[in-house]
Amino acid sequence: xxxxxxxxxxxxxxxxxxxxxxxxxxxxxxxxxxxxxxxxxxxxxxxxxxxxxxxxxxxxxxxxxxxxxxxxxxxxxxxxxxxxxxxxxxxxxxxxxxxxxxxxxxxxxxxxxxxxxxxxxxxxxxxxxxxxxxxxxxxxxxxxxxxxxxxxxxxxxxxxxxxxxxxxxxxxxxxxxxxxxxxxxxxxxxxxxxxxxxxxxxxxxxxxxxxxxxxxxxxxxxxxxxxxxxxxxxxxxxxxxxxxxxxxxxxxxxxxxxxxxxxxxxxxxxxxxxxxxxxxxxxxxxxxxxxxxxxxxxxxxxxxxxxxxxxxxxxxxxxxxxxxxxxxxxxxxxxxxxxxxxxxxxxxxxxxxxxxxxxxxxxxxxxxxxxxxxxxxxxxxxxxxxxxxxxxxxxxxxxxxxxxxxxxxxxxxxxxxxxxxxxxxxxxxxxxxxxxxxxxxxxxxxxxxxxxxxxxxxxxxxxxxxxxxxxxxxxxxxxxxxxxxxxxxxxxxxxxxxxxxxxxxxxxxxxxxxxxxxxxxxxxxxxxxxxxxxxxxxxxxxxxxxxxxxxxxxxxxxxxxxxxxxxxxxxxxxxxxxxxxxxxxxxxxxxxxxxxxxxxxxxxxxxxxxxxxxxxxxxxxxxxxxxxxxxxxxx
Amino acid sequence: xxxxxxxxxxxxxxxxxxxxxxxxxxxxxxxxxxxxxxxxxxxxxxxxxxxxxxxxxxxxxxxxxxxxxxxxxxxxxxxxxxxxxxxxxxxxxxxxxxxxxxxxxxxxxxxxxxxxxxxxxxxxxxxxxxxxxxxxxxxxxxxxxxxxxxxxxxxxxxxxxxxxxxxxxxxxxxxxxxxxxxxxxxxxxxxxxxxxxxxxxxxxxxxxxxxxxxxxxxxxxxxxxxxxxxxxxxxxxxxxxxxxxxxxxxxxxxxxxxxxxxxxxxxxxxxxxxxxxxxxxxxxxxxxxxxxxxxxxxxxxxxxxxxxxxxxxxxxxxxxxxxxxxxxxxxxxxxxxxxxxxxxxxxxx
Numbered sequence: 003x004x005x006x007x008x009x010x011x012x013x014x015x016x017x018x019x020x021x022x023x024x025x026x027x028x029x030x031x032x033x034x035x036x037x038x039x040x041x042x043x044x045x046x047x048x049x050x051x052x053x054x055x056x057x058x059x060x061x062x063x064x065x066x067x068x069x070x071x072x073x074x075x076x077x078x079x080x081x082x083x084x085x086x087x088x089x090x091x092x093x094x095x096x097x098x099x100x101x102x103x104x105x106x107x108x109x110x111x112x113x114x115x116x117x118x119x120x121x122x123x124x125x126x127x128x129x130x131x132x133x134x135x136x137x138x139x140x141x142x143x144x145x146x147x148x149x150x151x152x153x154x155x156x157x158x159x160x161x162x163x164x165x166x167x168x169x170x171x172x173x174x175x176x177x178x179x180x181x182x183x184x185x186x187x188x189x190x191x192x193x194x195x196x197x198x199x200x201x202x203x204x205x206x207x208x209x210x211x212x213x214x215x216x217x218x219x220x221x222x223x224x225x226x227x228x229x230x231x232x233x234x235x236x237x238x239x240x241x242x243x244x245x246x247x248x249x250x251x252x253x254x255x256x257x258x259x260x261x262x263x264x265x266x267x268x269x270x271x272x273x274x275x276x277x278x279x280x281x282x283x284x285x286x287x288x289x290x291x292x293x294x295x296x297x298x299x300x301x302x303x304x305x306x307x308x309x310x311x312x313x314x315x316x317x318x319x320x321x322x323x324x325x326x327x328x329x330x331x332x333x334x335x336x337x338x339x340x341x342x343x344x345x346x347x348x349x350x351x352x353x354x355x356x357x358x359x360x361x362x363x364x365x366x367x368x369x370x371x372x373x374x375x376x377x378x379x380x381x382x383x384x385x386x387x388x389x390x391x392x393x394x395x396x397x398x399x400x401x402x403x404x405x406x407x408x409x410x411x412x413x414x415x416x417x418x419x420x421x422x423x424x425x426x427x428x429x430x431x432x433x434x435x436x437x438x439x440x441x442x443x444x445x446x447x448x449x450x451x452x453x454x455x456x457x458x459x460x461x462x463x464x465x466x467x468x469x470x471x472x473x474x475x476x477x478x479x480x481x482x483x484x485x486x487x488x489x490x491x492x493x494x495x496x497x498x499x500x501x502x503x504x505x506x507x508x509x510x511x512x513x514x515x516x517x518x519x520x521x522x523x524x525x526x527x528x529x530x531x532x533x534x535x536x537x538x539x540x541x542x543x544x545x546x547x548x549x550x551x552x553x554x555x556x557x558x559x560x561x562x563x564x565x566x567x568x569x570x571x572x573x574x575x576x577x578x579x580x581x582x583x584x585x586x587x588x589x590x591x592x593x594x595x596x597x598x599x600x601x602x603x604x605x606x607x608x609x610x611x612x613x614x615x616x617x618x619x620x621x622x623x624x625x626x627x628x629x630x631x632x633x634x635x636x637x
Numbered sequence: 638x639x640x641x642x643x644x645x646x647x648x649x650x651x652x653x654x655x656x657x658x659x660x661x662x663x664x665x666x667x668x669x670x671x672x673x674x675x676x677x678x679x680x681x682x683x684x685x686x687x688x689x690x691x692x693x694x695x696x697x698x699x700x701x702x703x704x705x706x707x708x709x710x711x712x713x714x715x716x717x718x719x720x721x722x723x724x725x726x727x728x729x730x731x732x733x734x735x736x737x738x739x740x741x742x743x744x745x746x747x748x749x750x751x752x753x754x755x756x757x758x759x760x761x762x763x764x765x766x767x768x769x770x771x772x773x774x775x776x777x778x779x780x781x782x783x784x785x786x787x788x789x790x791x792x793x794x795x796x797x798x799x800x801x802x803x804x805x806x807x808x809x810x811x812x813x814x815x816x817x818x819x820x821x822x823x824x825x826x827x828x829x830x831x832x833x834x835x836x837x838x839x840x841x842x843x844x845x846x847x848x849x850x851x852x853x854x855x856x857x858x859x860x861x862x863x864x865x866x867x868x869x870x871x872x873x874x875x876x877x878x879x880x881x882x883x884x885x886x887x888x889x890x891x892x893x894x895x896x897x898x899x900x901x902x903x904x905x906x907x908x909x910x911x912x913x914x915x916x917x918x919x920x921x922x923x924x925x926x927x928x929x930x931x932x933x934x935x936x937x938x939x940x941x942x943x944x945x946x947x948x949x950x951x952x953x954x955x956x957x958x959x960x961x962x963x964x965x966x967x968x969x970x971x972x973x974x975x976x977x978x979x980x981x982x983x984x985x986x
Contacts, residue, residue: 207886207889207891208891210882210886210891210892210900210902211886211891211892238912238913238915239907240880240885240907240908241882241885241886241907242885242889270889270891471814484812485812486812486814487812487814488814489814500923500924501853501854501922501924502854502922502924514818514922516819516851516852516854518766518852518853519766519811519851519852520812521811521812521816521819521851522811522816522817522818522819523818523819523820523854523856523922524818524819524820524821524920524922525818525821557922558921558922558923559820559919559920559921559922560818560820560920560922561920
């Protein structure tokens, strides 16, 4: 367990060096019998009150070293100490220890109080392995809020405890909550210098500005209960990151309602929390009453907030238009100059006017089309592969065939147009480079096993994935520069950014490789194979997995930022446009997520599974579904 | 050097040509010479600020490296001679260059920072990319524990990276599917340092910022408030994120950067080496564009010298060592309240 201040660079005088020894008597009345705890600013002793010679009456003596060297400051510190002691002595609540006495000496001050026989919550957490019963924790939370609420109601000014944390809360021998350490030690802690490691972990953000209100104590209760229920120590985590450690993910025994109360208490802004501990106690007590749960569906709080409900109600989204093909659509549409091109299992490539979804032309092949078309603007060509083994180049204006290239296997790879050529792979294991102007084969790279990814083409290199798991970097003359092998096939099309190439694999991983060498920069494991292709946007990679989640991953570090769970596999590849991520799911839905947070903006349910990837153009999302239709939806 | 010589398959010291060439440059500054001996890569140790250059010739294309005498013999026998030296020695500025300096500052009695700089460049048919390893660690804790924590960290990270990355590069195993990713290796190196510090120095801790350069990619692992900056034609960018309380408060809009110098807890780290068994290590990959500069430094520099001044200084100096010296001098001129460590890497272009 980390001591929050163990690394002070310039430690003050070691308090242990002049600690009181057992047998020492203070004020002729309190004989020290042992040490309860040693802190940076002084020790807490167990002592026997000698005024009661015939009974053993234990007291706790808290010693505070007055280390300030400045005379005026020392006196002020002592005054504050006396004032706080007076305040404590005037309190009357079963959870507040009784104060018997206080007295200052030259370099220190003493507070004599009730000795509590029990253990603090930190000791309890550390001495147990399993999750503590939620009902018991809830009862503790209610009692903590009750005593804090009592402090908050003091007149003329509410008393702020300021330091709610497990080690300041004890469970006595009667299993009741007792609040200890009223932050008096803090008065003596000014003037620490040097780098220290470890934060308090339980304090509210505003307390670091020196502001404390009843709502700050509410935050401390939330932090303490969060720690107990998740068993994740906030002092070992970045400050204020409780929301990144969802309680119910760590502890499924916790109800969504209790989770909601704790998370409200942990809001960054004081105004968003319960205004004081009594209000939080009331909310917690409601959860203690026996509840009728039958027939009461819970709405999961993490995916649906009030605002989003309104936005994604299904009446809100109506297609701008739909276009029906004669069979399933697995190919992804491409939009160019007011026309949408998409292939269908009915063997046709369709050209559709995006203004109204009206039919323009179609070009038939001999088998289905799963490859997504590419556009060669200068040549006025739309290019796509067919399961009939050929790549077709069709004139966009007329819908007439310009040329085609036959391969020895189905063409599932989508073509890439670059450098006056079209590049595509085939199930015959070859990567083809074809001159756009003539349809002539420039070169063929023999990869040995099926290539189904869309080739990534940069200024120097072509990167393709293969069904064997190989990913190859090939120079523009068709010579292999490097090869990387994933454990399973790679049908996810690579994308590149700043020297890294990203793709997913059937071996469940998302990979980032050094694009010039094929060396692994990072890898992130999802929970199922990956077919979806990654997209880059705002320093992140977005990719879907068959495990049903869409992942947002930091491109530079490979760290997951968020994932969004759908109700089926995701094989569709996401599209990133202006801070939003669009994709389709096997659960038939088209999704739009906030790219930064992963919050759902809207979803739209089609009548079929979606494996096609969307095209987003001028505020409209175009996507094909297995229900044979192409949908145009407002982005 | 023995380790490197072994993995490079080089002959021992006596037979290495005496000319100093751009080959493998290793310098190491360790401010705690009293640290207990541990099995480490043996590198020249210097206790004072400065750079020591050790050079080893690297295998030339298709040509086995042979001792000079033998080479002459073979040449007489008509064997293909070594290629002209120009093909082995790069022109100035075409290879990774770096400078480094660690200074105690003006107010402290000891230097708790530690650093390491290694560059390995080669020319060969195997096309092994340029490799660099740079580490800055800023220790904290009384009774020399800070010095020990930073020293151990620098040594262990270096050992781990050389063993796992440079060795794999030289064995041409980097494409092996079972090879851990470079980011994961670097994270593991820092974890290993964390384990060692946690065990050996219970009361000490340290930051660490470690950068591995492979070709034009920089892999950076980071814990604490030392920093890595990337300096390009477009300006200066802080690549690492401080693991400090005040940085978190800024991110939550609870504090403005202007308020930081007066904040009573501006020196509080929430993450450091030696804090606990489990450690979350930031790992960042960045492309190094031609002519960009990578700067690693302890807070002794960035607390005293603003980003704009760092940018201006680095832009003015074509020699990285002179730039390092100037930056350290600037921090000292402004009071030098803390130890100052700077490593500056110039990318060719």
